[in-house]
Amino acid sequence: MSADAAIPDPALVALRDALRRFAAERDWDPFHSPKNLAAALSVEAAELLEHFQWLTEDASRNLAPEARAAVAEEMADVLLYLVRLADKLDVDLAAAAVAKIDRNAQKYPVEKSRGSSRKYDQL
Amino acid sequence: MSADAAIPDPALVALRDALRRFAAERDWDPFHSPKNLAAALSVEAAELLEHFQWLTEDASRNLAPEARAAVAEEMADVLLYLVRLADKLDVDLAAAAVAKIDRNAQKYPVEKSRGSSRKYDQL
Amino acid sequence: MSADAAIPDPALVALRDALRRFAAERDWDPFHSPKNLAAALSVEAAELLEHFQWLTEDASRNLAPEARAAVAEEMADVLLYLVRLADKLDVDLAAAAVAKIDRNAQKYPVEKSRGSSRKYDQL
Amino acid sequence: MSADAAIPDPALVALRDALRRFAAERDWDPFHSPKNLAAALSVEAAELLEHFQWLTEDASRNLAPEARAAVAEEMADVLLYLVRLADKLDVDLAAAAVAKIDRNAQKYPVEKSRGSSRKYDQL
Numbered sequence: 001m002s003a004d005a006a007i008p009d010p011a012l013v014a015l016r017d018a019l020r021r022f023a024a025e026r027d028w029d030p031f032h033s034p035k036n037l038a039a040a041l042s043v044e045a046a047e048l049l050e051h052f053q054w055l056t057e058d059a060s061r062n063l064a065p066e067a068r069a070a071v072a073e074e075m076a077d078v079l080l081y082l083v084r085l086a087d088k089l090d091v092d093l094a095a096a097a098v099a100k101i102d103r104n105a106q107k108y109p110v111e112k113s114r115g116s117s118r119k120y121d122q123l
Numbered sequence: 124m125s126a127d128a129a130i131p132d133p134a135l136v137a138l139r140d141a142l143r144r145f146a147a148e149r150d151w152d153p154f155h156s157p158k159n160l161a162a163a164l165s166v167e168a169a170e171l172l173e174h175f176q177w178l179t180e181d182a183s184r185n186l187a188p189e190a191r192a193a194v195a196e197e198m199a200d201v202l203l204y205l206v207r208l209a210d211k212l213d214v215d216l217a218a219a220a221v222a223k224i225d226r227n228a229q230k231y232p233v234e235k236s237r238g239s240s241r242k243y244d245q246l
Numbered sequence: 247m248s249a250d251a252a253i254p255d256p257a258l259v260a261l262r263d264a265l266r267r268f269a270a271e272r273d274w275d276p277f278h279s280p281k282n283l284a285a286a287l288s289v290e291a292a293e294l295l296e297h298f299q300w301l302t303e304d305a306s307r308n309l310a311p312e313a314r315a316a317v318a319e320e321m322a323d324v325l326l327y328l329v330r331l332a333d334k335l336d337v338d339l340a341a342a343a344v345a346k347i348d349r350n351a352q353k354y355p356v357e358k359s360r361g362s363s364r365k366y367d368q369l
Numbered sequence: 370m371s372a373d374a375a376i377p378d379p380a381l382v383a384l385r386d387a388l389r390r391f392a393a394e395r396d397w398d399p400f401h402s403p404k405n406l407a408a409a410l411s412v413e414a415a416e417l418l419e420h421f422q423w424l425t426e427d428a429s430r431n432l433a434p435e436a437r438a439a440v441a442e443e444m445a446d447v448l449l450y451l452v453r454l455a456d457k458l459d460v461d462l463a464a465a466a467v468a469k470i471d472r473n474a475q476k477y478p479v480e481k482s483r484g485s486s487r488k489y490d491q492l
Contacts, residue, residue: 104145258463326469356395
C-alpha cells in the first residue's frame, strides 16, 4: 500500500534550488522564517480555495480552461512555499509524504472506512 | 533563473499512484471533488500554521525535534492533498511550479524587490 | 440598503472587556500581537471549515445537533479572535461591517449580480 | 470571569437583517449553504492574514493608517460571513462566544497558563 520511499525526487530538488537562488538574489531570506512561510502557504491555499467556494462539486470537476489555468497557478504557489518551508526546516517532503500515507493506512483500515468520510477517531 | 522544466518527478508520480490506490480501496473518490480537496488542503495548511501561531520568528527557526516532526507531518498532509487535487484536475504540479517561478521573476525584478516584502503591484 | 451605523453593540463591548480580563490574568498580552491574532483567527476559521469539508451542501444545511454545537463553538472562537484583534487595532467592528455592506452594495449592483456568484470585477 | 450572556446585541441583529436583504435582492441564497459560507469565511480570514504575513510582530502593532483601514475592511468581511453563517445555522453568536469564554476559563486555569502559550492539553 505504500509508495516507495527510495524514489528520488529531482523535480523537488530543482525547485528547492531555484527558490534558494530567487530569495538570495532579492535578499528575501530574512522574511522567510518558518513562521512567515507557514502563514504565506496558508494564504495561498485559501486563494486556491477561493476559486471553488461558490461552485457546486460537479462544477469543480468541470472547470473551463482559464479557470483551470488560474487554479494551477495557485497550486504552484502552494507547492513553492511548501518546498521553501521544507528547505528551511530541513524536511524531506517526499519521504514525509510516503510516511504519512503509511500512517493513514493504519488510521483508516479499508474495512472500517469504506465509503465513509468519518475521521479516524470516529470510525 | 528558472528550474529545468524537463526534469522528471518520479516521487510525485509515485505519490499520485499511491493516493489513487488508497482512495479506490476505500471508495473515497465520490468525496474527492476538486472543491472538497481544495477545502481539505486549506484546512491542513492551517493545521501547519497552528504550530507556529504563538512562536516568535526566531523560535520558529529552532523547533525542538518533536515539534519539527509534527510540522513535517502537517506538511506531508498538504502535499498529499495537493498531489491528489493535481491528479483530479490533470495538472502537472512540477511544471506549474517551474512556470510560476518564471512568472515571479518577471513580477519581482531583482533591482526593484531587493530587501523588500512589498507586493509586485506596489513596487 | 445599509444597516444603521448608530446602533450600539453592547455584546461586542462585553466580549472585548471579558477577553481583556482573560488575557491580563494569564499574562497573554505579549502573545497577542495583531500578526499572531490574525494567524490564530485564520486557524480557527479552518477548524470551522473542517466540519464541512466532506459534506454535501445539502448535508451542511441539515447538521445533527452535536455537529451544530461543535460548529457553533468554532464560530465562537472566530468571533473571539476577531473581537480581540479589533481591540488591539482599535477597530470598531460593527461600524466596519456596516461600511462594508455599503461598499458591497456598490460593487454588486442588484441588476448585474442577480443570481450570479461572479466576482465584482467580472460582472 | 464571564461576560454577561443577557446583554442584547442589536448591532449583530442589524447586520443579520441587512445581509438577509442583500442576499434576497440578488438571489444569492442558493449559494449561501453553510458549507460555502464556511469556505468563504476562511478565505476572508486568509486575506486578513495576508496583510501581516511578512511583518514583524512589532510592525503589526504599528500599522500605517491605510494599512489599518485595509485590515479593518478584511475584518468586516470575516464578521459579515460569520453573521450570515450564524443566521443560516440559527446560532446565537454572542451567546456562543460568552459560553466559549467560560469553557476557556476552565481549560486554561490562571495558575497553570500564566505567561505560557501552550495548548490546554499540554499544560
